[in-house]
Amino acid sequence: MNRLFFRFFVLVMLAIAGAAFAVHFAISRLYGDPLDDIARRQAAAQIFLLQHYVDQAPPDEWLARLNKVREVSDVRYDLVPLAQVRAALPAGRHAALAQGDVVIDVANKAFYRRVDLKGERYVGSDDDVIHAQGLPIDTSQALRQEALRYAIVALALLAPIALWSRSHWQGLQHLSRVADDVGAGNLSARAVMPRSASIYPLAERMNAMTARIGQLLESQRSLLHSVSHEIRTPIARLEFGLELLRSAADARSHPALEKRIAAMEQDLVELNALVGELLGMARLDSGQPLQRQAFDLAPALRHCMAGLPPGADIEVQVADELGTLDGDARLLMRAIGNLAGNAGKYAAQRVVVAAVRLPDHVEITIDDDGPGIPPDEREHVFEPFYRLDRSRDRNTGGFGLGLSIARKAIALHGGAVHVEDSALGGARFVVRLPV
Template identity: 65%
Template structure:
């Protein structure tokens, strides 16, 4: 958000600077160099004295009056050859000098003017130029005044722009906070603004959108909970009926079919449980974070696994610290990854962890068939399984990895799939330390 207004401020400053140069060049082209105009105003007294006192003298008294001025003035007046004066001036200024005009040199604090064009002042006067030096010209002071004018104009523009931008910035900051709260799972977050606020129409649309999303999510959760709980009632009845039927069955084939049906019911019951767990991971409000010793928690996860013929190596150091986390949710995520490794590993599974700067990385490796690179993001989608020909006893429901990623995301971390050095898949959990 600050970047937007910083760029806007820089754009305004560049625009004011560009306008300053445009004004300078436009005025120079239309009305002459502004510096010459400033210098002419500062040397106005000397120019007036030359034109109204010296030039008004009779032809034979022109030099006398010029000498009188030399005696009483701090300005130095010299008569120099026309060629020398023309050599000291640029082409444009030489043309003005040739016409008999006054040519100012602000940098040299001087001006040039031909004595006359016809030689009427004295013999040879048409070949001489009057040069006045040490004029009271101070361009630096004039430039400071001009700069001060532009600064005042810039401030006069920037102050209302800053006030206008500040109101927009505050409104956008408020909307940003609402978006963060809503994105973190606080579905009741809304933008509270006065109708006079500049971003009020945008806030109203965001509030309408949030209302719609909240209603949809609440309806989805309600439907999921209702369906899940309604399913558990007939499942319980079927389990009870199958137990009674199994106790009375004497035919071995019938008993085998009953046990297969019981397996299907247990699978359906497990699916309902995982769906309910998924619905609980949609909001950070379900996170109960507290300082937790991470190393003992990871070692405990290895003891929570079902029996397996695979060897499990646990390379977890003791210096992982005690980050803020929900012990139950993180354990669920790690156990899901370990159970997934048990399903697909050939003979070896490895659980490792390490601190990496301001993060903690937890990795689960196996020596199974691995995961194709183009499938490594899809496997975290609910109900997605790599081998759709597998039965659910091997492939599961496709919810374990999705639950693990959601649990890690609630802690502000990430879960990704990579290739393992063991030859199979590698799942890496990255948590803020």
């Protein structure tokens, strides 16, 4: 935000400087160099003396009057050849010199003027130029005055711009804080500012967007929660009906029917598991505060790994000095269990769960020796209901919610989880939790 207004300030200053140069250039092209006019006014006495005293001399007395002026004046007057002056002056000044005008040399505090155009002053005077040096020309004060004018104009422009920018900057800072709150999950955050604010329409649209997002998420949570609860009833009825059907099948000793009933019961188990995971997702998205308390991390991890269903050989490499962690132990261990269980489904033989405490966080890694996860799929595996093609069979099972629940639970504790390549040849899930 500060960078935005710094750039705006620099742009305004450059625009003012550009305008000053443009004004100077335009005036110079249209009306001549302003410094030349200032110098001409400062040298007006010497020019007047030359034009109204020296030039008014009778024929053949012009040089005598010029010598008298030389004796009483602090200005040095010299006669130089016309060709030498033309070589010294810029080409743009030659025309004025040829017409007999006074040509000012501001840098050297001097002026040039031809003695005359027809040689009437003395023999060869049409080829001579009078060069006056040491004129009382001082343009520094004029330049300071010009700079002061532009400085006053710049301040007059910058003062209202600064006042407007300050109000605008404060409004944008407020919007930035609200956007951060919304991004952190606080959908009740709103941008409050007066109608007179320059960004009030933007704030209103942002509030409307936030309210709409909140409504959509609330509708989604309500629908998910309601459907998950409502589906429990038909599942219970199906379980009861299957129990009655199994009793009848046992009485008749019908193997094919018993096999079919067993498959249907497995489907019900999966439905129950899906409903449980959906309810878990709904609880994580509900925004309810966590039941935080300090717990010993090492024993919790060992107990979590011991409670996993039989599968791949899980090695637990957890040191005793992991210390305590503040958080919801049940929720965190469920997240770690989901990651380890997922690794166990795809591992060929080994799963290694390790943990280490670093100065500012705890790092938990879950490695497996399975087929791994392609780099372009590693972020997608944490999306709800997303499954790799090879997992869509009944051997691995799953609904694509376990990893999503794990990431949400870890994020609620201020941590993060990502996937990378494992030294065992498969995938490595890395969990970082702040201490």
